[in-house]
Amino acid sequence: MSQAFTKAMARNIFYGGSVFFFLLFLALTFDSEATFPERDNRQNITESVAMGKRLWEENNCIGCHTLLGEGAYFAPELGNAYKRLGGREGIMAFIMSRPKDGVPGRRSMPQFNFTQEELEALADFLKYVSEINTADWPPNIQG
Amino acid sequence: MDSQTRAWLRPCTWTWLVMVCLTLVTWLLGVSGAQGLWVALLVLGFALLKGQLVGDWFMGLHGVSGFWRWVVSLWLLLVGSLVSIAFVISSGVLN
Amino acid sequence: MQYKSQAVAKLYFIAAIGLFVGQILFGVILGLQYVIGDFLFPEIPFNVARMVHTNLLIVWLLFGFMGAAYYLVPEEAERELVSPGLAVLMFWVFLIAGALTILGYLLVPYSGLAQMTGNDLLPTMGREFLEQPTITKIGIVVVALAFLYNIGMTILSGRKTVVNLVLLIGLVGLAVFFLFSFYNPDNLVKDKYYWWWVVHLWVEGVWELILGSILAFVLIKTTGVDREVIEKWLYVIIAMTLITGIIGTGHHYYWIGTPDYWQWWGSVFSAMEPIPFFMMTVFAFNMVNRRRRNHPNKAAVLWALGTAVMAFLGAGVWGFLHTLAPVNYYTHGTQITAAHGHMAFYGAYVMIVLTMISYAMPMLRGRKAASSNRSQVLEMWSFWLMTVSMVFITLFLTGAGILQTYLQRYSDTPLPFMVVQEKIELFYWMREVAGVVFLIGLLVYIASFFVGTKEPEVVLEQTDA
Amino acid sequence: MSDKLVAAQVRHYPPGDLAVWILIMAELLVFALFFAAYGFTRMGHVALFNQYQATLDRTAAVANTLALITASYFVVRAVAAIREGNSRHSARWLWAGVGMGVLFLFIKGGEYAEHLSHGINLSTNTFYMFYLSLTFFHFMHVIVGVIVLVILAVKVGQGRYSAAEHADVESGASYWHMVDLVWLILFPLVYVMH
Numbered sequence: 001m002s003q004a005f006t007k008a009m010a011r012n013i014f015y016g017g018s019v020f021f022f023l024l025f026l027a028l029t030f031d032s033e034a035t036f037p038e039r040d041n042r043q044n045i046t047e048s049v050a051m052g053k054r055l056w057e058e059n060n061c062i063g064c065h066t067l068l069g070e071g072a073y074f075a076p077e078l079g080n081a082y083k084r085l086g087g088r089e090g091i092m093a094f095i096m097s098r099p100k101d102g103v104p105g106r107r108s109m110p111q112f113n114f115t116q117e118e119l120e121a122l123a124d125f126l127k128y129v130s131e132i133n134t135a136d137w138p139p140n141i142q143g
Numbered sequence: 144m145d146s147q148t149r150a151w152l153r154p155c156t157w158t159w160l161v162m163v164c165l166t167l168v169t170w171l172l173g174v175s176g177a178q179g180l181w182v183a184l185l186v187l188g189f190a191l192l193k194g195q196l197v198g199d200w201f202m203g204l205h206g207v208s209g210f211w212r213w214v215v216s217l218w219l220l221l222v223g224s225l226v227s228i229a230f231v232i233s234s235g236v237l238n
Numbered sequence: 239m240q241y242k243s244q245a246v247a248k249l250y251f252i253a254a255i256g257l258f259v260g261q262i263l264f265g266v267i268l269g270l271q272y273v274i275g276d277f278l279f280p281e282i283p284f285n286v287a288r289m290v291h292t293n294l295l296i297v298w299l300l301f302g303f304m305g306a307a308y309y310l311v312p313e314e315a316e317r318e319l320v321s322p323g324l325a326v327l328m329f330w331v332f333l334i335a336g337a338l339t340i341l342g343y344l345l346v347p348y349s350g351l352a353q354m355t356g357n358d359l360l361p362t363m364g365r366e367f368l369e370q371p372t373i374t375k376i377g378i379v380v381v382a383l384a385f386l387y388n389i390g391m392t393i394l395s396g397r398k399t400v401v402n403l404v405l406l407i408g409l410v411g412l413a414v415f416f417l418f419s420f421y422n423p424d425n426l427v428k429d430k431y432y433w434w435w436v437v438h439l440w441v442e443g444v445w446e447l448i449l450g451s452i453l454a455f456v457l458i459k460t461t462g463v464d465r466e467v468i469e470k471w472l473y474v475i476i477a478m479t480l481i482t483g484i485i486g487t488g489h490h491y492y493w494i495g496t497p498d499y500w501q502w503w504g505s506v507f508s509a510m511e512p513i514p515f516f517m518m519t520v521f522a523f524n525m526v527n528r529r530r531r532n533h534p535n536k537a538a539v540l541w542a543l544g545t546a547v548m549a550f551l552g553a554g555v556w557g558f559l560h561t562l563a564p565v566n567y568y569t570h571g572t573q574i575t576a577a578h579g580h581m582a583f584y585g586a587y588v589m590i591v592l593t594m595i596s597y598a599m600p601m602l603r604g605r606k607a608a609s610s611n612r613s614q615v616l617e618m619w620s621f622w623l624m625t626v627s628m629v630f631i632t633l634f635l636t637g638a639g640i641l642q643t644y645l646q647r648y649s650d651t652p653l654p655f656m657v658v659q660e661k662i663e664l665f666y667w668m669r670e671v672a673g674v675v676f677l678i679g680l681l682v683y684i685a686s687f688f689v690g691t692k693e694p695e696v697v698l699e700q701t702d703a
Numbered sequence: 704m705s706d707k708l709v710a711a712q713v714r715h716y717p718p719g720d721l722a723v724w725i726l727i728m729a730e731l732l733v734f735a736l737f738f739a740a741y742g743f744t745r746m747g748h749v750a751l752f753n754q755y756q757a758t759l760d761r762t763a764a765v766a767n768t769l770a771l772i773t774a775s776y777f778v779v780r781a782v783a784a785i786r787e788g789n790s791r792h793s794a795r796w797l798w799a800g801v802g803m804g805v806l807f808l809f810i811k812g813g814e815y816a817e818h819l820s821h822g823i824n825l826s827t828n829t830f831y832m833f834y835l836s837l838t839f840f841h842f843m844h845v846i847v848g849v850i851v852l853v854i855l856a857v858k859v860g861q862g863r864y865s866a867a868e869h870a871d872v873e874s875g876a877s878y879w880h881m882v883d884l885v886w887l888i889l890f891p892l893v894y895v896m897h
Contacts, residue, residue, distance in 0.1 A: 035824075068495070152780070201883070229746055
């Protein structure tokens with residue numbers, strides 16, 4: 001009955017604890033997957049939305065912006081850009097309006113020279129994102 | 144059976160009996176439809192008492208001195224106060 | 239150095255330090271772009287500089303981990319590496335692939351890079367920290383497999399210590415979870431959900447095993463405390479890490495389209511994530527206080543203790559600051575996150591790699607145990623310069639974040655993002671100054687390798703009383 | 704008073720391995736946070752919590768409480784037996800504890816099946832979220848506890864422990880009592896208090 005603090009028991013707890021919590025994590029993941037259809041707006045993922053996501057990725061937009069709060073903190077949140085910029089037209093107009101050489105002394109989004117189809121895809125993508133159920137985040141329209 | 148083990152086992156048996164009784168009382172309170180803050184706090188009190196008995200006797204902390212003697216008691220105190228604060232506030236008796 | 243093949247670690251460490259310099263240079267550029275918006279525009283836009291900054295960090299830490307593994311595994315396993323040649327070959331493969339990727343970022347527009355590398359075939363690019371072209375990602379997997387083969391076979395055919403096994407589990411986990419970087423569905427919610435399986439389960443999961451085992455190794459070597467004691471604490475600490483950290487992933491699942499219950503699961507478990515870091519701090523100081531000898535490499539001991547403290551502050555305390563869902567609702571994606579990210583990465587992972595380099599480099603350069611006194615003094619100066627300036631970077635970013643959170647998220651009349659950015663410019667300037675001091679500290683660090691090389695090393699004092 | 708008893712009176716550590724007690728503290732802390740979260744969230748949804756609490760099967764919960772405290776008592780008997788060096792009795796008590804643990808899992812599993820058939824899940828409402836989270840998290844602990852008891856019962860049955868050397872049995876017993884302890888609070892909080 002002497003007090004013990006053994007390596008063997010510490011090891012058991014490490015292995016047991018890791019497996020236990022990983023299985024629990026998998027169970028919660030399984031449940032999350034089941035709820036996604038009600039929240040992730042998948043019914044609106046059109047080909048244009050998919051193309052917009054690809055454009056979003058291949059131009060590294062996440063390198064300046066956040067999307068649903070994740071990304072870089074150099075430029076505004078875009079999860080609600082669809083609402084803030086006034087819909088698809090507003091988004092497309094803003095992207096097109098960026099000067100090629102930037103604005104002296106200020107941050108400015110590059111001019112990407114997108115085609116009309118690409119602009120629409122990006123706008124569709126941001127519209128889709130804005131309709132994901134994010135538990136009322138962000139707190140206000142400013143993102 | 145040596146005296147030390149017997150000295151531990153007897154209160155454990157009592158602990159078990161007391162816990163069974165408290166559980167049944169809790170159940171009766173539940174099915175009787177008794178309502179209100181005081182019933183809730185009484186039920187919580189029973190639970191805390193049961194917890195203390197488990198810590199003291201089943202876990203054997205009664206015979207330990209120092210920090211470990213109070214691990215379970217402190218936990219019960221923490222849980223008991225947080226839960227009762229929440230229940231007291233939500234019952235509206237403070238208003 | 240007891241085994242010849244440990245020498246390959248030197249290559250990895252030198253590359254790590256070189257890339258570290260690159261990372262910090264780009265950090266200083268980024269800091270300047272925060273206040274002079276058109277700095278280097280459009281040649282090196284912010285997103286490119288940031289990508290270089292973060293990817294260099296990841297790559298040099300991986301170099302550091304691999305170097306650490308090549309150094310400590312032979313010593314723990316009590317045998318030579320299975321294949322030192324493979325280790326050297328993989329070094330060059332990884333270095334060249336990494337350099338080409340970084341050059342690609344800098345010289346080609348990102349969309350062009352995506353096209354050149356066939357991102358259409360298996361689109362994985364353009365997600366934070368995982369910006370590497372798919373072909374680079376495949377290269378990383380190949381390098382990781384070769385590395386794991388080399389390390390794994392050495393461990394399995396040699397003495398199996400806890401330090402070795404924990405390191406191996408950490409490295410295998412690193413490779414396994416990286417595979418989720420190849421999963422990139424059109425569905426943004428699922429994309430983000432599994433993206434965290436790479437990012438969170440790396441830095442708040444398996445990387446902590448690597449951190450723990452390297453720290454344990456250095457403590458065993460420098461304090462002379464009984465291996466049994468250190469190893470059992472290592473187990474307890476990493477057990478707590480995974481117990482809290484795995485479900486702690488939930489603190490990223492609050493606002494990305496995932497079910498609401500993550501706000502509770504994530505808050506409860508991530509609130510406990512500081513505990514293992516706190517245990518690590520107590521553990522490190524305890525072991526050093528119970529030391530059975532004074533190791534001549536004082537700098538290494540300083541780095542080891544610094545790691546424990548700064549990891550607790552950066553990952554533990556600064557993580558806790560914004561991990562609870564009701565707080566995170568307002569702070570999510572603000573400079574608070576940046577503050578936490580800077581101190582956590584520096585405190586936990588930068589410092590553990592520098593600890594290992596500090597401990598191993600003297601031996602790798604042919605000394606018995608430590609550098610000369612002059613070199614160590616300079617190294618300790620660099621420790622304080624970098625660590626204190628990182629504390630200030632964190633504080634200034636925290637100040638910026640608090641203001642940003644209030645003005646943009648919390649006040650009755652929330653202001654637009656760019657308006658707020660201008661209002662908090664002063665904090666960005668101060669951060670930039672601290673960043674320059676950090677760079678100076680890094681240069682001092684590098685200088686410490688070149689001074690006093692001819693002077694005798696510090697001698698070991700025995701204190702077996 | 705024997706020397707052993709005197710020695711026992713100045714014990715500074717609880718029975719079993721200290722590593723297990725560190726785990727027990729961590730687990731208790733997690734549950735404390737969850738209990739507090741339940742209490743404080745309930746403040747904003749009293750009517751909802753009361754309404755859906757009434758849909759739970761209290762009789763099953765009482766049966767489960769009795770099963771767990773009885774299992775704990777059996778484990779106490781098992782520890783007492785092994786302290787006397789009586790492996791045979793100890794193993795028997797451990798198997799009895801396993802039986803009670805399995806009974807708990809069976810009853811709770813029945814409740815879950817019932818919920819599932821009504822389409823109730825974590826996202827149904829805040830009450831069910833807490834109820835399912837708390838009880839399922841605890842449910843998984845009971846599974847682990849049962850596995851631990853089975854391993855111990857087998858090893859004790861093989862005579863691997865003695866009156867002098869049985870720290871593992873005490874460690875496993877302490878863990879099991881923790882699982883019991885958590886349920887003692889969980890049961891009134893989630894099923895009864897309103």
